[in-house]
Amino acid sequence: MQELNIIKIGGNILDNPTQLHRFLSDFASVSGAKILVHGGGKIASSIGQRLGITPKMVEGRRITDAETLELVTMVYGGLINKQVVAQLQALGCNAIGMTGADGNAIYAQKRPVREVDYGYAGDVAGSKNINAATIQGLLSLDLTPVFAPLTHDGDGSMLNTNADTIASVLATALAPHYEVKLFYCFEKMGVLQDAEDDNSVIPEINKTLYKELKDTGVVSLGMIPKLDNAFAALEQGVRAVQIGDAAAVSRMAAGGKAGTLITL
Numbered sequence: 001m002q003e004l005n006i007i008k009i010g011g012n013i014l015d016n017p018t019q020l021h022r023f024l025s026d027f028a029s030v031s032g033a034k035i036l037v038h039g040g041g042k043i044a045s046s047i048g049q050r051l052g053i054t055p056k057m058v059e060g061r062r063i064t065d066a067e068t069l070e071l072v073t074m075v076y077g078g079l080i081n082k083q084v085v086a087q088l089q090a091l092g093c094n095a096i097g098m099t100g101a102d103g104n105a106i107y108a109q110k111r112p113v114r115e116v117d118y119g120y121a122g123d124v125a126g127s128k129n130i131n132a133a134t135i136q137g138l139l140s141l142d143l144t145p146v147f148a149p150l151t152h153d154g155d156g157s158m159l160n161t162n163a164d165t166i167a168s169v170l171a172t173a174l175a176p177h178y179e180v181k182l183f184y185c186f187e188k189m190g191v192l193q194d195a196e197d198d199n200s201v202i203p204e205i206n207k208t209l210y211k212e213l214k215d216t217g218v219v220s221l222g223m224i225p226k227l228d229n230a231f232a233a234l235e236q237g238v239r240a241v242q243i244g245d246a247a248a249v250s251r252m253a254a255g256g257k258a259g260t261l262i263t264l
């Protein structure tokens, strides 16, 4: 089976032009079929504040009212996505910008209102809601899809979907067709035993250790949904998941030891 690397890059790197350029150069040099998924929550929050839109997050997810949906569609689908695609083109990587609405790539449902109304935030119900054929078509043309964290509801509305989730559901849906490896790249060296100490990378985390790390508060905040998405991908046929430093992307994609390996 052909190999496919799916690489997610988080908001803190996107917000730092020097680190972003370095990451994109390394990403462009990764050989074979690949997909980039970007976040950008930090940039959406700061541009929103300039426009008088106060960010509201609950458990790492943005409450997306109608005005915020316009903001994130502009920032994720426009500004960030097109800047990343243009930089990749300059680096010789034939990137094509995507949201879930383009080519009906990812269909989602508005998150049901329970204690919290997340507004236009979308959940992807499973890999049946990913149009694998669209993505396979792009890859077969040697294009590199670059996904923004946006989906659509099939009824004419865009939805805001967490970028870690987009990466995980794409990996899962493509696992029957490719040998998929999923990499979560961010500003730290991996999952750390001590969040303040970059030398404390935990080399491997399985489900038992994850429970302990959660119970003792070693992992918190955005790392919890990231790890949940990592285990979900492994349980559904993704070959490997690694969480590590954006600067180590080419090493990780080449099979080298870096960051934290997630195992069941």
Ligand SMILES: Nc1ncnc2c1ncn2[C@@H]1O[C@H](COP(=O)(O)OP(=O)(O)O)[C@@H](O)[C@H]1O
Binding pocket: 009, 010, 011, 012, 013, 039, 185, 186, 187, 188, 190, 191, 192, 193, 194, 195, 218, 219, 220, 221, 222, 223, 226
């Ligand atoms: N044990 C841990 N190791 C590393 N990061 C952790 C840990 N626990 C919590 N975090 C937090 O998780 C964040 C990464 O999640 P998130 O903000 O969603 O990342 P991304 O930049 O990929 O969107 C880190 O910036 C850090 O603040």
Ligand SMILES: CC(=O)N[C@@H](CCC(=O)OP(=O)(O)O)C(=O)O
Binding pocket: 009, 010, 011, 012, 038, 039, 040, 041, 042, 044, 060, 061, 062, 072, 121, 122, 149, 160, 161, 162, 163, 164
């Ligand atoms: C619904 C929801 O919360 N969507 C996220 C999408 C962006 C994202 O995930 O960005 P990072 O990867 O940089 O955090 C948000 O708007 O913040």
